[in-house]
Amino acid sequence: MNPWMLFFIWPVIKFLIAITIVLTIVAAMTWVERRTLGFMQARLGPNRVGPAGLFQIIADPIKLMLKEDILPASAEKVAYFLGPMIPLLPAFVVFCLIPYGPPPAFAVTRVNVGLLLIMALTSTAVYGIILGGWASNNKYSLMGGLRSAAQMVSYEVPFGLSVVGVLMLCGSFDLVKIVQYQERHVWNLLPQLVGAFIFFVSMNAESNRVPFDLPEAESELVAGYHTEYSGMKFAFFMLAEYASMLVNSCLMATLYLGGWTFSIAGYGLTTAALSKLGLLGGLIGAAIFFAKVMALMLVYVWFRATFPRFRFDQLMDLGWKWMIPLALGNIFVTGILVLAMPNLKIDAGIYPYGELLMAVVGAAIIALTLFLVTRGPRRPAAAARPTEPPKVIHASRVSEA
Amino acid sequence: MDALTANMPLVVFLLVGTVTVASAILVVAMRNPVHSALFLLVTFLCVAVLFVMRGAEFVGAVQVLVYAGGIMVLFLFVVMLINVRTLPEERITSPYWLGGIAVGAAIFILLATLVRTGPYHQEVNRPDILESIATHTMETTVAANGKATTGPVVHYTLAGNSEAVGNSLYQEYLVPFEVASLFLLVAMIGAIVIGKRELGAMEEETAPDFILDRVKTEHEVKEVVNA
Numbered sequence: 019m020n021p022w023m024l025f026f027i028w029p030v031i032k033f034l035i036a037i038t039i040v041l042t043i044v045a046a047m048t049w050v051e052r053r054t055l056g057f058m059q060a061r062l063g064p065n066r067v068g069p070a071g072l073f074q075i076i077a078d079p080i081k082l083m084l085k086e087d088i089l090p091a092s093a094e095k096v097a098y099f100l101g102p103m104i105p106l107l108p109a110f111v112v113f114c115l116i117p118y119g120p121p122p123a124f125a126v127t128r129v130n131v132g133l134l135l136i137m138a139l140t141s142t143a144v145y146g147i148i149l150g151g152w153a154s155n156n157k158y159s160l161m162g163g164l165r166s167a168a169q170m171v172s173y174e175v176p177f178g179l180s181v182v183g184v185l186m187l188c189g190s191f192d193l194v195k196i197v198q199y200q201e202r203h204v205w206n207l208l209p210q211l212v213g214a215f216i217f218f219v220s221m222n223a224e225s226n227r228v229p230f231d232l233p234e235a236e237s238e239l240v241a242g243y244h245t246e247y248s249g250m251k252f253a254f255f256m257l258a259e260y261a262s263m264l265v266n267s268c269l270m271a272t273l274y275l276g277g278w279t280f281s282i283a284g285y286g287l288t289t290a291a292l293s294k295l296g297l298l299g300g301l302i303g304a305a306i307f308f309a310k311v312m313a314l315m316l317v318y319v320w321f322r323a324t325f326p327r328f329r330f331d332q333l334m335d336l337g338w339k340w341m342i343p344l345a346l347g348n349i350f351v352t353g354i355l356v357l358a359m360p361n362l363k364i365d366a367g368i369y370p371y372g373e374l375l376m377a378v379v380g381a382a383i384i385a386l387t388l389f390l391v392t393r394g395p396r397r398p399a400a401a402a403r404p405t406e407p408p409k410v411i412h413a414s415r416v417s418e419a
Numbered sequence: 420m421d422a423l424t425a426n427m428p429l430v431v432f433l434l435v436g437t438v439t440v441a442s443a444i445l446v447v448a449m450r451n452p453v454h455s456a457l458f459l460l461v462t463f464l465c466v467a468v469l470f471v472m473r474g475a476e477f478v479g480a481v482q483v484l485v486y487a488g489g490i491m492v493l494f495l496f497v498v499m500l501i502n503v504r505t506l507p508e509e510r511i512t513s514p515y516w517l518g519g520i521a522v523g524a525a526i527f528i529l530l531a532t533l534v535r536t537g538p539y540h541q542e543v544n545r546p547d548i549l550e551s552i553a554t555h556t557m558e559t560t561v562a563a564n565g566k567a568t569t570g571p572v573v574h575y576t577l578a579g580n581s582e583a584v585g586n587s588l589y590q591e592y593l594v595p596f597e598v599a600s601l602f603l604l605v606a607m608i609g610a611i612v613i614g615k616r617e618l619g620a621m622e623e624e625t626a627p628d629f630i631l632d633r634v635k636t637e638h639e640v641k642e643v644v645n646a
Contacts, residue, residue, distance in 0.1 A: 097453065131581060134480040138467075141488025145460070148492065152453060152499050160499060167496045171489055178484075191581055331629055 029114075032126040036113045043312075044260040045075045051319045058323040085249040093246065094153040101150025102247065102254035105143040109261035112139050116268045119278050119304040120289050121194050133191045136269060137178055140224065143262055144170040147226070147233060150255065151243035162242030165330065166233035169223060172337040173230075177220035179345035183213040183352040184273050197277035201288045207274040209355075209373040211380030212348040214274040216341050218317075221266040223337070225259060227318055229325035232333060267314035268307075275310045278303035340391055344383070351379070432472060439465035452498045456491065463487045477581045 049064065049072060056063025064071040089098065115132050117125035129135055144166060151163020184206050185191065188199040200206055207214050223230040234242030244255045271277060280287040287306065292299035328336070355376055442461040449455040463486040470479035513519065588596050615637070623631075 094451075094453075097457075129476065131476040131480050134477065134484065134581070138480045138483035138488060141484060142464075144488075144492055145495075148495050148499070149453075149457075152495075164496060164499060167492050167499075171492050171496075174488060 029126060033110075033114055036118075036126055037110055039118075040110065040113050040261055040264060041257075043264055043308075043315075044257060045079075047260050047263075047315060048078060048256075049075050050315075051322075054316065054319045055323050058320070079253065082249055082253040087249040087251065088246070090154060090156070090246050092155040094155065097149045097153035098246075099251075101146050101153055101243075102251045102258070103146070104149065105146035105258035106254060106261060108139040108143045109258060109265050112136050112265045113261075113268065115139075115193070116265070116272060117194050117197065117277065118268070118307050119300045120292050124278070124300050124304055125194065128192065128194060131191045132193045133181065133185070133196070133273075136193075136265075137181070140262065140265065141170070141174055143258065146255070146258060147243045150247065151233075154243075154246035156246050158239040158241075159243050159245045162233040162235075162239050162245070165239075166226065166243060169226075169230065169232060169333065169337075172334060173220045173223040173341070176216050176337060176341035176345045177224060179342065179349065180213045180216035180220065181273065182345075182349050183210045186349070186352050186356055193272050193277070197272060197279060198289060200276040201279040201281045201286075202284050204282050204373045205274060205276045209376035209380075210274060210348070210352070211377050212344060212383050213352075214270070215380075215384050216345050216348070217270060217274065219336075219341060221270065222318070222321060223333070225262040225266055227259075227263065228322040229327050230333060231327060232330055235327060263315060263318055264311070267311045267318070270314055271307060271310040275314075277310075278307040280306050336391065340387060344387060347383075352376075428472065432469070435465050435468045435472075439469065453495065456494050456498055459494070460487055460491050463491065477584050 052074075053063040053065075053071065064074045067073040067077045089095070114126035115129060115136050117128070119125070121128060147166040148163045151159040151161075151166070154160075184196060187206065187209060188196045190196060190199075196206075226233050232242075233239075234244065236242075239245070244252055247255060278292070279289060281291075287302065289303075292303045295302065439462055442458040442465065445458040446455050446462065449458060463482060467479040467482040467487075470476075470482060626634075
């Protein structure tokens, strides 16, 4: 084929399709999220514009575009403009690395260190928040930016470590190979339950979502890093947040939920079965993939509706004292099990009893962790301190005292 | 057009290389520390691109992950926490610039001698970058045999891939690797210990319970260590 066609025109077309999908889902999510939140909190949510409030998707951007674009007098101009733009770039680029259907047609590009590259690119999205917070020249914005930096650096570690278990099972950084491993065995969610749990918690923290939305905690920091932003720049921050949610959901669907396939032990809608159907099969694969992605996006919304925000020290404790040791333990256990059960490496047609065993172990570990995390502080130290209220003796007992 | 596609790696290299060098100079030249940090970030990203162009995708990705994703965020964190807007105006060039240039030139000659084809370094036998991208898009299997560095041919095909890095780190250079990580751990603990300070009387009164709990634990740990 003509090299220009192969290396330039096709990738650009695929990239544009990928961006269109991202923007469509992000726009749809602004409506879906508020309606779902309304449903979960026994209220209505936006329902005035169009049928069931559906045209809110169009009304919101129009409102934001027509709003006055304010530039604070003491803002650092270049960084103030760059802030909202930077986090969008990695989100779009990462979406090109994720196969959203059977390859090669439904993936923009395929890199043999794909997963590593995705982790690297998503980790650069934090610069937008830090820069925006700093450039606004506002105390609250700066606090938001700094919190975001600390949070991102902390949760980057369990985020990366949780994926190592998947890599040990599948033996590749290539997302296509990871999906093809899962269709021959079982969704990685089962053998990597602990890893998936850590991954999900960390990805919530990475995209600054409730209960990890400390960078924009409105009860403490006005609106955090985007306090000084208005109009389309503010919209870009929101767009970036939803795009990073989407990218993380896509990554989780690929790594733990079998990507575009719907099969177990090589039976069902595998890549081979979909390829026989041609374009239709590709579209079915993409539909399966996006169904999984949307399910994960709804879990994000569900989290937002149900969890209260962490305090900052609780956030750091959870990251460093629970998630990282848990992730390291997960790597250790996975290593032992991969060595002990060689059939984890054998292809197709084997009943996944090894994976089921790992799932049971994982569920037990998660239950224990949740119990330990949520049981509240044990504080023998508090009893020893003089802050204890003075002993009051009831009048009827004075004689005894 | 064919001339352009044939020379694509060179064009990309010149472009990225220029940006790398320019942003590296701007890191030093900028008067605002945040701007310097941002240009350092650009430098890191460009160096990652150069790594990928040499077929070292793993190193490139790790470069972005570690330097751009972690270390630079910490740099920015510190710079913003100190909140230095601009450095005082002073001459950028040091009085020792002549010596600096001499040392720089010497190191450049040394590295160029080591890297260029010759007795110290064999030319890596791989197709040019255009073809190597094409092989990545096709279904290629990497021969991941355990001894990556025994035969020169195997070494070059694996060079830069995660399997090769893993094999050499955890088999060939296992002991140095573990020793290095132990040193890093010791340095980390040392930094934390040095960075600790006692709470003032005012802070002692106003600090919330969880902070006081921690201070108490620290004291206990210190007693155990001293005993």
